[in-house]
Amino acid sequence: QVQLQESGPGLVKPSETLSLTCTVSGGSFNTYYWSWIRQPPGKGLEWIGYIHYNGNTNNNPSLNSRVTISADTSTKQSSLKLTSVTAADTAVYYCARGQRGGYTSGWYVHFFDYWGQGILVTVSS
Amino acid sequence: DIQMTQSPSSLSASVGDRVTITCRASQGISRYLAWFQQKPGKAPKSLIYAASSLHSGVPSKFSGSGSGTDFTLTISSLQPEDFATYYCQQYSSYPLTFGGGTKVEIK
Numbered sequence: 001q002v003q004l005q006e007s008g009p010g011l012v013k014p015s016e017t018l019s020l021t022c023t024v025s026g027g028s029f030n031t032y033y034w035s036w037i038r039q040p041p042g043k044g045l046e047w048i049g050y051i052h053y054n055g056n057t058n059n060n061p062s063l064n065s066r067v068t069i070s071a072d073t074s075t076k077q078s079s080l081k082l083t084s085v086t087a088a089d090t091a092v093y094y095c096a097r098g099q100r101g102g103y104t105s106g107w108y109v110h111f112f113d114y115w116g117q118g119i120l121v122t123v124s125s
Numbered sequence: 126d127i128q129m130t131q132s133p134s135s136l137s138a139s140v141g142d143r144v145t146i147t148c149r150a151s152q153g154i155s156r157y158l159a160w161f162q163q164k165p166g167k168a169p170k171s172l173i174y175a176a177s178s179l180h181s182g183v184p185s186k187f188s189g190s191g192s193g194t195d196f197t198l199t200i201s202s203l204q205p206e207d208f209a210t211y212y213c214q215q216y217s218s219y220p221l222t223f224g225g226g227t228k229v230e231i232k
Binding site for chain 1: 155157159161167168169170171174175180212214216217218219220221222223224225226
């Protein structure tokens with residue numbers, strides 16, 4: 001059974017860097033896309049970005065300059081770093097696995113199948 | 126960015142009802158459309174991909190249809206465990222975007 005587990009600090013100070021890790025168990029890390037998605041309290045879902053197992057990344061332009069997503073295939077972990085956080089970055093952060101779902105407009109696209117349980121990160125001094 | 130609009134934003138239904146949720150994309154996305162179910166305090170659960178394909182283990186009471194810009198999620202006979210918020214999401218182009226959600230409540 002594939003499982004994803006987010007970990008990291010639950011509290012980050014404004015202007016600092018949010019750092020989270022997603023650890024994959026029960027399945028392969030290779031061939032998949034590993035995304036980060038967040039959900040502010042009481043609100044909807046926002047895709048942050050992904051890393052493919054081959055190292056390719058793609059981030060949401062709304063956050064692009066503040067986001068770095070990396071991966072370590074040997075430990076089956078994906079990591080998210082979000083710099084210069086503010087209260088608006090307070091959210092539950094999820095990691096999700098993506099399976100390749102087609103090729104369109106020059107891109108391979110993927111759909112989510114497994115999600116982590118999520119981790120609440122609060123930005124506050 | 127492709128905007129995803131769900132309707133209604135909430136609905137009240139009874140156990141046994143047939144429920145339909147609509148999702149509209151701001152431009153054509155072929156069939157690159159997914160649906161998720163989220164219960165309070167829990168992570169989203171993947172229900173459907175490619176507009177109408179059920180993920181493994183998802184009961185057949187859930188069905189999806191549509192292509193291009195208009196899509197629907199149907200629950201054939203609503204059960205107590207189906208009361209939740211449902212989201213659509215397009216994966217035709219980046220950035221990936223979600224609808225605002227439809228909350229299905231007990232009447």
